[in-house]
Amino acid sequence: MEPRFLLLGDVATELNVSDSQVYHMVRSGELPAIKIGGRGQWRVERAKLEEYIQQKYSETATWVRDNPLTEREPD
Known part of the structure; x- marks a missing residue:
């Protein structure tokens, strides 16, 4: 069974991006998250x-x- 919540x-691993990119997405509100x-x-x-x-x-x-x-024009 997969966990309900992810670190x-x-x-970042799922999306193949950096941890800092995910942190920015969360802090900006782009990706919903909770603080616990x-x-x-x-x-x-x-x-x-x-x-x-x-x-x-x-x-x-x-x-x-x-x-x-x-279409690109031919050279």
Whole structure:
């Protein structure tokens, strides 16, 4: 059974980005997360991560549609 909550390092591994990138995504509110414990450790719920990934797929599809690839002119 997969854990419900992930460490920021686990999220970084899942997304193949750096820990600092994930921290910035969380601190900016781009990726929903919670702070728990006396030391305020960040955790990301797996379901929220999956929602975030789906949102990024949707945003990317929109961007691709709005920015079609054009043929390069021959040299």
